[in-house]
Amino acid sequence: MKDSQTGLTSNQLLLRNTSTASRLVDEWSGTTAQLNCVVELKDVASADEIPTLADVNAAFGNSTSVEIIVRHLQSVFRYAGIELPDSQLAETSMSILSSYWYLNLAELCIFFSQLKNGSRGQFVWGSKINNQAIMVALADFCKDRRREIERKESEKIRQEVEKGYSRNENLVKDIVLGAQSIKEKREKAKRDYKAFCEFFPCLPDEYKPEVLWKAWGGNNEALHEVYGDNIPAADVAEKDIGRYLCNYNIVKSKELGK
Numbered sequence: 001m002k003d004s005q006t007g008l009t010s011n012q013l014l015l016r017n018t019s020t021a022s023r024l025v026d027e028w029s030g031t032t033a034q035l036n037c038v039v040e041l042k043d044v045a046s047a048d049e050i051p052t053l054a055d056v057n058a059a060f061g062n063s064t065s066v067e068i069i070v071r072h073l074q075s076v077f078r079y080a081g082i083e084l085p086d087s088q089l090a091e092t093s094m095s096i097l098s099s100y101w102y103l104n105l106a107e108l109c110i111f112f113s114q115l116k117n118g119s120r121g122q123f124v125w126g127s128k129i130n131n132q133a134i135m136v137a138l139a140d141f142c143k144d145r146r147r148e149i150e151r152k153e154s155e156k157i158r159q160e161v162e163k164g165y166s167r168n169e170n171l172v173k174d175i176v177l178g179a180q181s182i183k184e185k186r187e188k189a190k191r192d193y194k195a196f197c198e199f200f201p202c203l204p205d206e207y208k209p210e211v212l213w214k215a216w217g218g219n220n221e222a223l224h225e226v227y228g229d230n231i232p233a234a235d236v237a238e239k240d241i242g243r244y245l246c247n248y249n250i251v252k253s254k255e256l257g258k
Helices: 010-018 021-028 030-036 053-060 062-079 086-099 105-117 131-191 193-199 209-216 220-227 234-257
Strands: none
Touching: 010 053, 021 030, 021 053, 021 062, 021 105, 030 062, 030 105, 053 062, 053 105, 062 086, 062 105, 086 131, 105 131, 131 193, 193 209, 209 220, 209 234, 220 234
16 A cells, blocks of 8 residues: 555565665675575565665665665676676666565565576576576576465465364354253253243243153153143154243244344
């Protein structure tokens, strides 16, 4: 989100308020920065907290970004024992900036360290520099960067899915435990009149509570008192009376809640 007055993002405002152009160049360019940047690409690829070249452009201007890249290039060329004219350094730096403005400063340190150690291929032939080889190496680096970003995104999705499974498993577990608890209370209510009154706190006036309790439990005399001569099968009567008492308590709880 951009600030309405400055047009800068929160990261760019933070960068401007906590650093200066010269300090940024000193901290994030050249051999010292490369040595201090002891992280792996997977740890800093597209990291929100690390300024990008675009952030540096917005906070301090393109010249600061170019200076950072120039110093990185100078450190690499000195390592190779070659000096380049300032005009060629500036041109290569501008090419990198215009094409890879989205790279953050830690990613740049990693790339130029890899140029030095040879893991990004050969860019020096004799006493000549192949600028195109450097750009190809940077393009390959960005492919690796993209793979790391995709890997992190996939890992994040996997973790979210696992969290979802965990939530669902807990929900199912709660449902199962809840159903099991209700079943245990129901069975106890069939055997114990006090438990029956706790299980069904609201009881209709049409029947004596003891009669309903006994009928629900299958007592023939109580069933006769409830159904008369048309007594259904015991399991049917149990479900019928249980459903009746449940519905009655639901209605009463709604009435009391008003």
